[in-house]
Amino acid sequence: MNTVNAYAAFKAKDPLKPYQIQRRNPGPHDVVIDIHYCGVCHSDVHQARNEWGQSKFPMVPGHEIAGVVSKIGSAVSRYKVGDKVGVGCFVDSCRECHSCKQGLEQYCEKGLHLTYNSVEKDGKTPTYGGYSTQIVVDENYVVKLPDNLPMEKVAPLMCAGITTFSPLRHWKIKPGDKVAVVGLGGLGHMAVKIAAALGAEVSVLSTSNKKKEDALRFGAKHFINTTDEKAFTDYANQFSVIINTAAGKTNLDQYVSLLKLDGTMVMVGLPEEPSTLGAFPLIIKRRSIAGSVIGGIKETQEMLDFCSKHGISADVELIPIEKINEAYDRMVKGDVRYRFVIDIKSLK
Ligand code: NAP
Ligand code: ZN
Ligand code: ZN
Numbered sequence: 001m002n003t004v005n006a007y008a009a010f011k012a013k014d015p016l017k018p019y020q021i022q023r024r025n026p027g028p029h030d031v032v033i034d035i036h037y038c039g040v041c042h043s044d045v046h047q048a049r050n051e052w053g054q055s056k057f058p059m060v061p062g063h064e065i066a067g068v069v070s071k072i073g074s075a076v077s078r079y080k081v082g083d084k085v086g087v088g089c090f091v092d093s094c095r096e097c098h099s100c101k102q103g104l105e106q107y108c109e110k111g112l113h114l115t116y117n118s119v120e121k122d123g124k125t126p127t128y129g130g131y132s133t134q135i136v137v138d139e140n141y142v143v144k145l146p147d148n149l150p151m152e153k154v155a156p157l158m159c160a161g162i163t164t165f166s167p168l169r170h171w172k173i174k175p176g177d178k179v180a181v182v183g184l185g186g187l188g189h190m191a192v193k194i195a196a197a198l199g200a201e202v203s204v205l206s207t208s209n210k211k212k213e214d215a216l217r218f219g220a221k222h223f224i225n226t227t228d229e230k231a232f233t234d235y236a237n238q239f240s241v242i243i244n245t246a247a248g249k250t251n252l253d254q255y256v257s258l259l260k261l262d263g264t265m266v267m268v269g270l271p272e273e274p275s276t277l278g279a280f281p282l283i284i285k286r287r288s289i290a291g292s293v294i295g296g297i298k299e300t301q302e303m304l305d306f307c308s309k310h311g312i313s314a315d316v317e318l319i320p321i322e323k324i325n326e327a328y329d330r331m332v333k334g335d336v337r338y339r340f341v342i343d344i345k346s347l348k
Contacts, residue, residue, distance in 0.1 A: 001025065005347045006132035007321050008058040012050035015325040019058055021128045023136045030136050031079050032071035033087065038130035039064025039156035039314070040340040041186060042247045043089075043270065045328045047117050051272040056117055062130025062342070063089040063115040066145060066155035076139045084145040086304070087130070088158040089294045090114050091137050092121050103298040105141075131321065133347050143301045146308030153313035156186060156339040157304060159294065160314065164191035164243060165303040166295035167266040168198060171241050175199025180242045181220075182255060184211045185331070187245035187268060189315060189338040192218040194303075195243075197310040203239070205231075205255070208334055214315075232257055237285065239263055247331075249273045256281040256289065264288040314339045320346035 001022045008019035026032050044061035046052050065087040069079050079085060093100050094110035106112065113121055116129030129135075145154050164187055173179055179200040181191040188204070195202045196219025203222040204215040212223040224231050232254045239258050242265040244250065252275045256265055267289065277289065295303065307313060315338045319327055327340040 002134065004132050004134045006060045006128060007324060007347070008060045008131075009048035010058050012048075012055060016048065016131070019060065021060060021132060023134055026071055026073040026136055028073040028075035029138050029140070030073045031069050031076055031085070031139050031142055033065070033067040033085055033135050033137065033142070034070045035065055035067040035130055035133055035135060035344045037066045037152040037155040037344060038062040038342045039159065039186070039316075040324070040327055040331070040342065041159045042331055043159070045331055046270065046272065048328070052270070054117075056126065059117050060128035060131050061116055062132070063087070064155045064158040064160070064341075065115070065130035065135060066151045066158070067135075067344075070134075072139075078139045079142060079144075084147065084151060086143045086145050086154065086158045087115060087135060087137050087141065088143075088162060088300055091127060091141050103296040105296045106294045131324070131342060131347075133344055141297060143297065143304060146304055148308055149311070149313045152318055152341050152343070153316050154304070154307075155341050156190070156314035156316065157307055158300070160186040160190045160339060161194070161307060162295035162300045162303050163187055163268050163292070164245070165194050165306065166299055167243060167268065167292040168195055168241075169299070170292065171264060171266065173198045173200050173241060176201060177241065178203070178239045178260075180205050180224075180239045180258060181245065182226075182242060182250065183245040183247065183269060184208065184215055184338070185245060185247065185334065185336055186314070186339040189214070189218055191243045191245060192220050193312045194306075196220070197306070197312060203235070205242075205258075214337070237261075241266065243268060245269045247271060249275050251275070252277040252289070253281050256287055259285065259287045261285045262287070264290050267291045268293075314341075316341040318343050322346065
């Protein structure tokens with residue numbers, strides 16, 4: 001066992017504090033990763049504050065991990081010491097169910113082993129995330145990071161990138177499709193960049209007028225302020241796909257009314273409070289509402305290769321770990337441009 005520095009939440013709503021955790025000695029298939037950067041996802045805030053009601057404490061959050069392999073187990077074949085690698089939202093799965101066999105580990109039928117707030121494959125050892133200096137992960141749940149993009153800007157692709165890439169691919173976005181993105185935060189800004197690179201005509205549906213210039217810079221053609229109720233009549237029946245990344249409760253009837261015939265709104269945001277949806281806006285244009293969670297390992301690697309090819313990475317604000325509680329508060333207020341990333345040097 002190896003003792004490493006970390007930051008943990010000890011109780012819902014209490015500030016995160018320094019903590020030390022044990023990382024296992026590498027087994028034959030494990031890689032030891034020295035973490036350089038870890039992105040801060042709104043899911044970290046939801047869980048550290050127990051907004052989803054299933055938090056286990058102490059909790060070391062962080063599932064947008066970017067680092068360098070420092071040691072490998074005897075049977076590791078995919079990675080060598082010095083490789084730049086990433087770890088996302090899960091560190092293992094059953095590997096046997098229908099979903100796992102198709103590379104859709106995120107939908108594992110026996111339950112995923114999440115990177116934190118979960119347990120290892122033994123069913124009892126708690127998992128701890130990337131707000132720490134080191135992590136040990138089976139090589140099958142690690143991906144290779146591109147060389148041509150800065151590592152701190154790539155870290156957020158491990159959740160925000162794949163969570164938006166996966167539905168855009170699943171719903172087969174192609175050049176000219178009209179795609180809207182609700183919420184210009186960590187996930188939202190990646191959705192805009194990726195959808196634009198797929199050739200879509202992208203609109204941003206935001207509550208913050210101040211984000212207009214950034215939205216256009218990320219590749220959006222249109223910026224729509226949803227605090228103006230008129231937006232929902234002006235832009236009715238327009239979009240093939242809406243990716244809803246809002247971290248807070250939204251009026252789903254209103255957003256659904258923006259879909260054209262056979263359009264789909266994909267929910268990726270996971271607000272604390274449930275939203276309601278009436279049948280009328282769905283039936284009158286054969287619209288659908290769907291959900292999507294992160295992406296599998298193979299697809300995560302494809303997303304990284306796609307981002308590498310198109311020069312896509314996150315717009316980040318690098319912070320030392322001491323600023324994490326302030327970052328959480330700012331995120332809740334929508335004051336993030338567009339992903340906080342922890343410089344893990346500050347934990348050493
Ligand atoms: P974030 O950076 O805080 O961005 C969320 C954005 O949503 C905000 O910046 C804001 O954008 C908008 N927003 C917030 N409250 C809203 C409300 N009540 N109505 C309309 N818009 C609202 O968060 P994130 O890290 O992108 O995560 C977004 C959500 O996705 C979180 O709930 C998170 O837990 C979830 N998530 C899901 C998955 C998955 O696999 N499905 C993966 C990661 C995260 P504007 O200022 O532009 O309005
Ligand atoms: Zn996340
Ligand atoms: Zn499985």
